[in-house]
Amino acid sequence: MAASEQTVANIQWQSQTSKIVIDPEFRDLIQPLTSEELDLLEKSLIEEGCRDSLKVCSDGRLLDGHHRLAFCEKHGIPYRIDIVDGIADRIDAKIWIITNQFARRNLSNFARSELALQLKPLIAEKAKERMLAGVKQDPTQNSSEGETREELAKIAIVSHDTISKTETILKKGSDLLKEAARAGTVSVNAAAEIVELPLATQDKIVKSDKQEITARAIKAYKKQEKRKQTKAAFESYKAPVEMDRVLKWAKLLEGESDIDRLEKLSDGNDDLNCNPRPYDVWFYNGSHPLFGREGYPGRIPGQIVLQLLYFFTQPGDLVVDPFAGGGTTIDACAVMGRRCLAYDSEPETCAARADIKLQDAIEAIKSLTTVGSSPRPDLIFLDTPYFSKKDKEYGNHSISRLNRTEYLKFFSDLAAAAHETLNKGGHVALLMSDYIDEDNPDEEIFIEDYIDIFKKAGFRRTRRIHCDLSTQQIHPDYINKFTDNKRLAILARDLVIFSLA
Numbered sequence: 056m057a058a059s060e061q062t063v064a065n066i067q068w069q070s071q072t073s074k075i076v077i078d079p080e081f082r083d084l085i086q087p088l089t090s091e092e093l094d095l096l097e098k099s100l101i102e103e104g105c106r107d108s109l110k111v112c113s114d115g116r117l118l119d120g121h122h123r124l125a126f127c128e129k130h131g132i133p134y135r136i137d138i139v140d141g142i143a144d145r146i147d148a149k150i151w152i153i154t155n156q157f158a159r160r161n162l163s164n165f166a167r168s169e170l171a172l173q174l175k176p177l178i179a180e181k182a183k184e185r186m187l188a189g190v191k192q193d194p195t196q197n198s199s200e201g202e203t204r205e206e207l208a209k210i211a212i213v214s215h216d217t218i219s220k221t222e223t224i225l226k227k228g229s230d231l232l233k234e235a236a237r238a239g240t241v242s243v244n245a246a247a248e249i250v251e252l253p254l255a256t257q258d259k260i261v262k263s264d265k266q267e268i269t270a271r272a273i274k275a276y277k278k279q280e281k282r283k284q285t286k287a288a289f290e291s292y293k294a295p296v297e298m299d300r301v302l303k304w305a306k307l308l309e310g311e312s313d314i315d316r317l318e319k320l321s322d323g324n325d326d327l328n329c330n331p332r333p334y335d336v337w338f339y340n341g342s343h344p345l346f347g348r349e350g351y352p353g354r355i356p357g358q359i360v361l362q363l364l365y366f367f368t369q370p371g372d373l374v375v376d377p378f379a380g381g382g383t384t385i386d387a388c389a390v391m392g393r394r395c396l397a398y399d400s401e402p403e404t405c406a407a408r409a410d411i412k413l414q415d416a417i418e419a420i421k422s423l424t425t426v427g428s429s430p431r432p433d434l435i436f437l438d439t440p441y442f443s444k445k446d447k448e449y450g451n452h453s454i455s456r457l458n459r460t461e462y463l464k465f466f467s468d469l470a471a472a473a474h475e476t477l478n479k480g481g482h483v484a485l486l487m488s489d490y491i492d493e494d495n496p497d498e499e500i501f502i503e504d505y506i507d508i509f510k511k512a513g514f515r516r517t518r519r520i521h522c523d524l525s526t527q528q529i530h531p532d533y534i535n536k537f538t539d540n541k542r543l544a545i546l547a548r549d550l551v552i553f554s555l556a
């Protein structure tokens with residue numbers, strides 16, 4: 056008979072305790088009371104007497120009422136004893152004691168699950184006994200681990216997820232964490248997060264914020280810990296040769312998955328948040344020092360390139376940047392484990408970085424198809440000058456010196472070369488703003504114009520991702536000028552992705 060079905064019989068009054076036996080094993084099955092709970096119990100017994108009877112087995116072993124018995128004896132308070140029927144052996148008694156507690160006290164979910172878990176071996180033992188006795192097995196008594204958990208969850212009135220989390224907390228939790236979970240000051244969900252941390256850290260968290268330990272706070276804590284570990288790994292990495300930070304990161308992240316690379320880069324570098332942004336808006340306030348040459352005109356945030364690589368390439372892919380400038384793409388490719396070929400038309404730009412080859416963009420792209428064994432790019436990234444913007448800052452060979460017709464012709468040739476060279480299944484990514492000149496509308500070039508050019512060359516526009524500039528990138532004097540003249544400055548910038556049509 057299950058403990059919950061057992062009836063209470065043979066009610067009798069008793070004034071002495073000689074027949075009551077305290078079985079330590081039974082006593083220890085009872086969840087301990089806090090000192091406040093004990094005080095309250097003692098007070099209520101003195102004021103109101105012992106209203107509920109103590110429960111014993113037929114052989115006098117106490118099943119329920121250990122604390123009440125002690126206080127009643129201490130203060131000479133009379134009490135009743137009820138004998139619980141249907142307890143055949145010690146296992147039955149234990150099951151009764153555990154099950155009885157669910158009804159008796161206001162227990163936290165953790166405490167309920169913990170109690171239910173104590174039933175687990177007892178239920179199994181009972182099933183074994185039945186089997187040995189040749190009793191036909193009840194299928195629920197011979198259940199799998201998952202089914203047992205489900206059964207325990209029903210008894211404890213919690214979800215089976217709470218049961219399995221409680222099991223983990225009991226196995227791996229610090230004493231302090233378990234105590235807090237038992238008292239309900241830390242929820243089972245929060246404790247399940249904390250339990251993954253070292254024991255000393257678990258204690259630190261429990262002590263730090265007894266009032267409210269939210270899952271978010273724990274995540275932040277974990278993140279902070281991870282950051283420390285990643286930073287320490289980076290700082291303690293002993294490179295075989297002198298290496299700059301980018302190469303050191305590339306070496307450290309070798310063999311990691313894309314997602315781990317981005318997470319570790321974010322963790323290990325101050326002010327670098329480059330976790331994947333699965334939306335078509337990638338806004339970054341500024342460049343990060345890890346990527347590209349500091350101060351290079353038109354240098355873009357490396358985070359944009361990281362996102363581009365994450366969403367549009369695979370590890371080991373070949374990326375070509377024919378307008379390499381400060382080398383942002385090269386650095387982003389290094390830390391993401393992509394191969395990169397980079398070119399620029401300006402001798403000074405190439406002299407500053409040995410990994411940028413001096414070559415005109417179109418020639419460079421074409422050169423990749425002329426030799427049979429030459430690798431075809433999986434991504435061609437085009438961060439060109441935006442028509443004549445910055446024409447003073449780039450050198451004499453820059454397309455920013457071309458007039459509108461020449462500039463657009465250059466783009467048609469560029470698109471044709473890219474079409475000829477790109478790997479099937481690859482992408483061209485063009486980072487571009489509208490060029491607006493309200494005084495000379497004939498000079499204007501819009502992103503739609505570039506899209507038309509690429510379509511004519513045989514491409515399909517697949518995505519248009521907003522990568523707006525920040526207001527910080529515009530000189531305050533310009534902003535004043537625009538405001539006074541009632542004109543809008545251009546912050547809108549798009550990364551247009553093309554694939555072969």
Ligand SMILES: C[S@@+](CC[C@H](N)C(=O)[O-])C[C@H]1O[C@@H](n2cnc3c(N)ncnc32)[C@H](O)[C@@H]1O
Nearest residue numbers: 353354355378380381383399400415416453454
């Ligand atoms: C906007 S910048 C690139 C900035 C780069 N993405 C970075 O983050 O540092 C454009 C670059 O294109 C180069 N350029 C202009 N015309 C070129 C051409 N015809 N062939 C190759 N490079 C060219 C310029 O010298 C300049 O370095």
